[in-house]
Amino acid sequence: MAVAEPENTARRRPPRVDAIRNREAIVEAAAEVLAEQGVAVDVREIARRSGVGMGTLYRHFPKKEDLVHTVLRRDFAKWAESARQAAIEAGDPWAALTTFYQQALTGYARHRAIMENFALTWADPDLEGIHQLRLVIEHLCARAGAMGLLRPGVTTDDLLLLLVSLGHAVQITDECRPQMWNRLLRISLDGLRADHRAPLPPDTAR
Amino acid sequence: MAVAEPENTARRRPPRVDAIRNREAIVEAAAEVLAEQGVAVDVREIARRSGVGMGTLYRHFPKKEDLVHTVLRRDFAKWAESARQAAIEAGDPWAALTTFYQQALTGYARHRAIMENFALTWADPDLEGIHQLRLVIEHLCARAGAMGLLRPGVTTDDLLLLLVSLGHAVQITDECRPQMWNRLLRISLDGLRADHRAPLPPDTAR
């Protein structure tokens, strides 16, 4: 690995302006298309919408996966942040929890690729985005728990899984019955309230 | 449409024994593979496992869809029936509801194709299988409601959607944390109990 790589540290021309412009157009178009159609979308469609050729697209993102990851990291972070903001603006801890779910699930419905990806990776704490989201939920959990509002024994993992699970319900119902998932959310949250003292089944270690 | 179709009513030889045997082998193998890998499976894999050539497979089922439907109708019915039985054997109405979900969700975890298909078609009451399942849930709902155990305003659709939603959670967690979805089930069912009298959000018509 010690072979001389000439000029790999400096003396590199900065990227051309058209290259920068194109890269941004690609990411923008990809975000749009991934939100609409999910990760199974044809790469040609992304190229078409961003007004760029396949060669250009693959120069900037050597694998489709690279592009998808780039977009997903960006949009996932945006999404988690907006849910966090919504929770902060709510008054009491319980309202914060409710608002958090409502905001998160509403966003969910508008981004198929986020949903698909979240369902696959929610249990992996190494991913930056998931980790951030986990911290938010932990905080909400702690706040509600401190005021004795939350059912004892409920974990952050429970709340994360609930988010994934309801996310699926949202994806299925949002188009034809936009308020139906809200009923399910209400039911689940009521099941999380502290007046249920019966212990939950143990969560067997992975 | 009145063109003479010669001999379309009788005088047709019965199918050969090898044809019958092969047809059954195909359905059996397809059920296995669909359960493991979902509907996206390669048709060649089904042919291979049933020890039959592509020509034979496509003679019996002209489209992949036909085979999938055949298998799904069969397995969906089996699945719904086993959940119904479990509910019947339970004592009180609430135990029936709990057992029903537990049985249904356990079966769910073992059949990917059923899950994928159910998520797409649960709202369509024209499908025989879904209709049957709906009746079962309606009955459970009525029983629990009559004893004042069920939260007022909860509909059959709510319970169906809850099934789909938890089904997704099961699919995600069953391999690495087999008991985790049970916690979510418990939470949701507790949210369905009659001690929550706060009205649910309205379900806007489709």
Add this chain to the structure above:
DNA sequence: CACAAGGCGGAGCATGCGCTCCGGATAAGA
């Protein structure tokens, strides 16, 4: 303005999958 380094576009390759085609095999009636 002249000239490269680097960027650009899209035809085309490789792979995977649904489905077809047809020469050969075989069950079942005469």
Add this chain to the structure above:
DNA sequence: TCTTATCCGGAGCGCATGCTCCGCCTTGTG
């Protein structure tokens, strides 16, 4: 046994999709 309607197998077609290749063009520098 002989005949034939019926069935069998699997090579291969058509299409979609991820990705590459290469001749032409743009940008930025002296």
